[in-house]
Amino acid sequence: MELILKYFPNLTEDQINKFSLLESLYQDWNLKINVVSRKDIDELYLRHVLHALGIAKVISFKDGSHILDVGTGGGFPGIPLAIMFPECSFHLVDSIAKKLKVVNEVVEGLGLNNVKTTHSRVEAIDEQFDFIVSRAVAIMPTFVHWVKGKIAKEQKHELKNGILYLKGGDLTEELKDYRTTTIYNLGDYYNEDFFETKKVVHLPLKYRG
Numbered sequence: 553m554e555l556i557l558k559y560f561p562n563l564t565e566d567q568i569n570k571f572s573l574l575e576s577l578y579q580d581w582n583l584k585i586n587v588v589s590r591k592d593i594d595e596l597y598l599r600h601v602l603h604a605l606g607i608a609k610v611i612s613f614k615d616g617s618h619i620l621d622v623g624t625g626g627g628f629p630g631i632p633l634a635i636m637f638p639e640c641s642f643h644l645v646d647s648i649a650k651k652l653k654v655v656n657e658v659v660e661g662l663g664l665n666n667v668k669t670t671h672s673r674v675e676a677i678d679e680q681f682d683f684i685v686s687r688a689v690a691i692m693p694t695f696v697h698w699v700k701g702k703i704a705k706e707q708k709h710e711l712k713n714g715i716l717y718l719k720g721g722d723l724t725e726e727l728k729d730y731r732t733t734t735i736y737n738l739g740d741y742y743n744e745d746f747f748e749t750k751k752v753v754h755l756p757l758k759y760r761g
């Protein structure tokens with residue numbers, strides 16, 4: 553938790569309570585349904601919570617924004633972002649039901665009222681969002697194909713509506729066809745070694761009616 557406060561010192565009491573509760577909720581639920589690796593659960597705040605909040609270093613979602621988390625797994629990056637932006641609505645989608653069982657239990661345990669979950673492949677979601685967030689789900693060309701038509705027309709932010717993807721390593725080849733991407737290095741915001749090669753990739757996407 554100290555790690556979160558180091559980089560996000562202005563949290564409300566409610567946010568601090570919710571972030572603090574994550575550890576015991578994930579420890580309990582992960583024993584029943586394994587959604588986070590053992591190594592990662594010991595470093596939940598570094599590898600999952602702070603990593604997810606890397607998106608909050610790049611953008612401050614405005615109240616009323618609608619955000620989709622594709623392939624949320626155990627709830628990342630969606631759950632930490634939903635705690636960080638309580639006035640935004642988050643739709644967390646995964647194609648594996650048991651993962652969403654954990655997500656639903658964590659959402660209930662936290663009393664988060666801005667999260668909706670759907671057990672589905674993302675291609676079947678028929679809604680529009682200001683931003684689509686994700687981590688570790690698909691390479692960019694596949695991902696872009698899956699989410700086309702799911703971007704809202706109205707721009708509320710300086711950053712154009714589109715994808716905010718947590719990725720790592722050398723992305724030159726994967727992103728070579730996407731000339732409008734901006735890459736934000738998480739090492740510029742966080743000084744832990746874990747973030748040295750981690751990035752947030754912003755890819756603006758056009759509204760498609």
Ligand SMILES: C[S@@+](CC[C@H](N)C(=O)[O-])C[C@H]1O[C@@H](n2cnc3c(N)ncnc32)[C@H](O)[C@@H]1O
Pocket residue numbers: 622623624625626627628629645646647648651672673674675686687688689698
């Ligand atoms: C490696 S896990 C990553 C989970 C989480 N985003 C994280 O970073 O901890 C990939 C997840 O994507 C989900 N997934 C893969 N393809 C999907 C699709 N087309 N629609 C919805 N979920 C999908 C899988 O079920 C799996 O839970």
